[in-house]
Amino acid sequence: MITGSLRRRAVAASALVLTGALALSACGDSNDSGDSGSPASNTSVDSKLAAMVPAAIKSDGKIAVGTDASYPPNESVDPASQKIVGWDVDLFNAVAAKLGLKTQYSNAGFDTIIPGVQSGKYETGVSSFTDTKEREQAVDFITYYSAGTTWAVLKGNPKGVNPDDACGKSIGVQQGTVQVDDLAARSKKCTDAGKPGIKSVVRKQQTEVNNDLVAGKVDGMAADSPIVGDAVKKTGGKLEIIGQAYDTAPYGFAVGKNSGQLKDAIQGALKALIADGTYKKILTDAGVESGAITEPKINGAQS
Numbered sequence: 001m002i003t004g005s006l007r008r009r010a011v012a013a014s015a016l017v018l019t020g021a022l023a024l025s026a027c028g029d030s031n032d033s034g035d036s037g038s039p040a041s042n043t044s045v046d047s048k049l050a051a052m053v054p055a056a057i058k059s060d061g062k063i064a065v066g067t068d069a070s071y072p073p074n075e076s077v078d079p080a081s082q083k084i085v086g087w088d089v090d091l092f093n094a095v096a097a098k099l100g101l102k103t104q105y106s107n108a109g110f111d112t113i114i115p116g117v118q119s120g121k122y123e124t125g126v127s128s129f130t131d132t133k134e135r136e137q138a139v140d141f142i143t144y145y146s147a148g149t150t151w152a153v154l155k156g157n158p159k160g161v162n163p164d165d166a167c168g169k170s171i172g173v174q175q176g177t178v179q180v181d182d183l184a185a186r187s188k189k190c191t192d193a194g195k196p197g198i199k200s201v202v203r204k205q206q207t208e209v210n211n212d213l214v215a216g217k218v219d220g221m222a223a224d225s226p227i228v229g230d231a232v233k234k235t236g237g238k239l240e241i242i243g244q245a246y247d248t249a250p251y252g253f254a255v256g257k258n259s260g261q262l263k264d265a266i267q268g269a270l271k272a273l274i275a276d277g278t279y280k281k282i283l284t285d286a287g288v289e290s291g292a293i294t295e296p297k298i299n300g301a302q303s
Helices: 088-097 110-119 180-194 206-214 225-234 262-273 278-286
Strands: 025-033 062-067 075-077 102-106 140-154 171-173 201-204 220-224 239-253
Touching: 062 088, 062 110, 088 102, 088 239, 088 262, 088 278, 102 110, 110 239, 140 180, 140 206, 140 225, 140 262, 171 180, 171 206, 180 201, 180 220, 201 206, 206 220, 206 225, 220 225, 225 239, 239 262, 262 278
Parallel strands: 062 102, 171 201, 171 220
Antiparallel strands: 025 102, 140 220, 140 239
16 A cells, blocks of 8 residues: 555556556547757757667657646646646656657556556656655656645635644545545544544546635645645635645656666666756746756665
8 A cells, every 4th residue: 555655646556556457548649749949859869878778669769658647837738739748748858858759648547657657558657656665566767856745725724724633624635646645644643533534525637626725615735745836826826835845755757667778768868967957947947946856766765
């Protein structure tokens, strides 16, 4: 079981086991990214790193990416162009360009992406995945960011929500995230103490959670720190953050266990982008630079 200490956008343990009956349907169209104007267009190819890319990927010059584009500002669908955008996408586009590749995104249900990487449907997963020891049994990760869980409420906190004592409150979370487990654990503490439990309002997409809070349908919400920060910024002062971020852990790009040197190539590309300033610029432009890391790791889950 994935517990709250493993945090955030976590796939249920059962979803990490690939079975013949598993449906890997995407919930959107492919998005051929890396076009003119993206950070990828200004990134030079590193021939040594490009040589490490498996021949099967290199053959058509594209890398197939699974993402759940309902998690702004990390990854979302631009309403005007219908392209998948976000700083997570910009960063991986730059990684791919460093390897001499273009990116082809498929908008998929979050809990189908890791099984899709396992099956070979996607050559990588780019969807704010937290690198955990449990997930490392299914896929390999290359870390690129550090985030924690943050709570938000309506401006002025009219319902008096306290993350450390939210008994009896209704809190919105996205389906399949560790915030679901976190709220369950917090709710149990409430009921064990003879208090009313926390009502978890679970929605399929994070944008639905955000909308519920703005509309006053829930008392508060919990999500990854960059996601909550973006929601506060984009709602024009209707929301505010309460408390401090907790359960900080690394995001990682997911690749298959049988992908050869792909993980090493991606790690090398990230190191190059950190060294030349591209990495910092992408994060700063998105306002999420507080989670920047200095050393990408392969399977760097915290114990």
